[in-house]
Amino acid sequence: MNRLFNHQLYSPALFDQAQDIIGCLPIKLIQQWEESKKTPQTAFELLEDYKFTGYSVSSDSAGLTKLTQQQGLIKVLAMINQSKEIVYSFGAAIGGEGIGVWTADNTQMLYPSSLSAERLVSAMMTIQREMNKNCQIKIGMGAHYGDFYLINGGLYGLEADVIEDITENETEGDEIVISQSIYELLPRNHDFKIVQKTHTQTPIGHIFRVLDGPVLTDILPKERKYPIPYSDEFYYELLAYSNRWHDPQLERQLTDKFTQNKAVVLIERESHHSEIHETAMLMNLSRSLILKEIGINLLAENQGQEINVVGSSGIYVFDQAQFAIDFAKKFRQELAVKEYRCRIGIDVGLVVICDSPTGGKQIAGMPINIASKMAQDKGEFGNLYLSQNVKELVNINQCKEIKYTVSGIGITAYIL
Structure with missing residues (x-):
């Protein structure tokens, strides 16, 4: 057996604790890979059962670094919490699933291929509208339709990495971008105003920016409790504080x-x-x-x-x-x-x-x-x-x- 799996060096329970927004380390899969010939064919065979075709939608806050210099940690976390609740509540209402544990200011959701591209883009428009009405921070959003690997609650693969990287590094607050695959899935007579964002193709084709379009009017978000990274006690304290922004005493108490x-x-x-x-x-x-x-x-x-x-x-x-x-x-x-x-x-x-x-x-x-x-x-x-x-x-x-x-x-x- 490979040295990394020698139980004199590791307790099996140890690996269950390696956890972040992409979930636990997939120890079984890693072990299968380590004990294989490590060829491309082996990689594809091992990953076959983890394949998922659908939509990956990521978001990332804009201007957060500067905001954290101006506000206390509790207030910043409450603001981020508020935005993540909006992303999750509307996403879940149309069939989306939160990926991993949302530790930082970014989010990731996965949607089934049965969802229409038109409805997904309208949901993103709706989320941005709600953000502008109710939140003190802004987010950029990016979406791609393609093939991914869903492993231990985390989303892997080239296409997942590319759209997440574009969202984090190349979007601004209030911005919505979609990949070429989603653009081509939209009906010809759609009502969105869309412009091409990239001059050269990315590994997932051209990227397009959605400037305007219809929002959803037929959904009523109910579940706001996204995949929280906090204890229930801290989460509910944040919710209480969100209704008392201008209470410095409560902020000090929570700090x-x-x-x-x-x-x-x-x-x-x-x-x-x-x-x-x-x-x-x-x-x-x-x-x-x-x-x-x-x-x-x-x-x-x-x-x-x-x-x-x-x-x-x-x-x-x-x-x-x-x-x-x-x-x-x-x-x-x-x-x-x-x-x-x-x-x-x-x-x-x-x-x-x-x-x-x-x-x-x-x-x-x-x-x-x-x-x-x-x-x-x-x-x-x-x-x-x-x-x-x-x-x-x-x-x-x-x-x-x-x-x-x-x-x-x-x-x-x-x-x-």
Whole structure:
């Protein structure tokens, strides 16, 4: 049996706790892949039972980084919660299913192929209308009709990755984009105003922007409780606070009750690439276990806690910034021994940590955002990036300082 599945190194229950928006790590599938010849044919055969044809719809908040600098964590989470409820309530009303656990400000829903493209686009128009009427933040939305892999509650595959990436990185607040496949499914006499957004084709064809069109008038959303990442107690406290935006005393009470000050470490391992996406996907899922192994071995000695390991990334928290730095440096060394590079971001601040409804933990807060922007948005593999907040707590005077702007805000980072 492959070394990664040696029970002297891992407890079987350990893998059930690797949890995030895409769900638990598919350990059975990973094991089948590790014990196979790892050919493209094997990849397609293993994934055949997970195939799903339908619509994937993603959303992502606009201007959230700047907002988090202006408002407290509880208020920001309440705003995000409000928008996710709207996305889910209208989506579920037309047959959509929430994918994974909605930890951050982004959402993902899956719709059956039996749903008409016209009704789906109208639902997206309806969601944006409701957002404008009731929410203080704006979202961009992207949709694609195609073939995906639905594995352990998570959506995988090239087409799923592409539309999610376009939504996150290439849409603005209030914007709706659809892929070429959805555009071609619309009837010729549709009532939408649509323009082509891309000049060159993406891996899923051209992308189109929906400027205007009919909304749905025949649905009454009822279920608003999306796949929450929080405990029921915190979720219902957020709902109560949403009706008392201008109550600073309640905000302070919730902050004291639910937030913790932590040093957050985000580690992204360099991904495996292949001409066959399915092969690369399984290879990267398998290599998630490398992060698990290193984390298990290092966390105890550095007094830290794993939040989750998903795909090529892991998130860890520490009570002290120096423990976080020591852990990150050793982690980088261990990965290098296994001939993998990584990029790491560390920030310190208030976070909310909750037990996930499906096992493991979830985390929300500005430090996750800053760590990601330092490492994933601007970072180079091989480097460790410390924030200005970390610099105020530890001696890093010999580190190289860099400054740049991401999502409209200035960031100062220190390379270690």
